[in-house]
Amino acid sequence: MVLSENQIWQWLEDVSDPEIPVLSVVDLGVVRHVDINHDHPIVTITPTYSGCPAMNEIEENIRKKLKEEGLETIEVKTILSPAWTTDWMTENGKKKLQEFGIAPPEGSSADKSVLFGKAKQVTCPKCKSTNTSMISQFGSTACKSLYKCEDCKEPFDYFKCI
């Protein structure tokens, strides 16, 4: 079998984020490159947040998946630069988040309005109302803040734009 980069990308679609299991590591945009060196895959990943506790597990799960597919020597490299941004999340990933009940990041990370204390308009993933407000900038994981919907009254997670 000749190993192709495409095939590896496809396999990685089955590796999910341990904290948000509906998203694959590809949807999330943490896989930056896939290279093949003499039949050995080199997968390059980048952390979402510097203290993200899921990174070790993501690395292990990538190794495990590729081993299951019959690959022997697997290299997983971590890089810091360029820094991960929510802009790398796939459209499919955003859709899956929404269906899971987490509001996906709104707009682009280039929008710096949050620096000046302006809250973003976030859509409630349950009833789609935009009449929502932030409860806390910090949520259940480093990547999310906590919102509530003023119409359907549901609290929900919002995936912060960074």
Place this chain on the structure above:
Amino acid sequence: MQNELLQYTLRLGDNALILGQRLAEWCGHGPILEQDIALSNIALDQLGQARMLMQYAAELKGSESTEDKMAFFRDVTEYNNLLLLELENGDWGKTIARQFLFDTYNYFLYTELLNSKDDHIRAVAQKAIKEITYHAQWSAEWVIRLGDGTEESHERIQNAINDLWEWSGEMFTMDAIDEAMLKAGIGADLNKIKADWHEKVSMILDMATLEKPEADWFQSGGKQGEHTEYLGFLLAEMQHLPRMYPEASW
């Protein structure tokens, strides 16, 4: 040059680690669940940044060095963090005041480090600035909320700012290592940051109806390894497990 870069990296890493450890003490003790979570989130970001910097420091040091050895097997006099960050948490007002004074500094510092000529420091800055931006906004909002809140909250945050002020000057003192790193295009110009910091701090204190202290004498020594009595206790708690069981792993 290699040694100055190592010291500079450790100063950045030690600031992140010691503040992260202090904030982690709040875990399970926050006044309300959301703010307990907020402090733990900030602590985790600081710990993550500390790891990236300690990994680099270990690489610079070479031989058998690792990030864990840097964190757990250095003693008080080998730590180079700012004194402000090792002080005890105190009440909510003191924790917020410390966070605000430091986050504001850290925001301007890492903004400068985005242009560092050192690839690793620049990469850490690109990552960290996104997180620090959120921290700085959060602590500034809390200063305003407490200052412009009740009589009690106003008094407590004002006292905290007054008490911590003498520990804030150390952030801007440039010693030989800072000068060498600035000259090499790796480190930041702390005089420039000082001006930005004063402007932002004045603006927020004003919005919070708080007085800006006028003291001009400041504590110093942390960056050079001279610490308060508090750091020893902090390290004892943080380091006792790996020192007792050096082979322990998760």
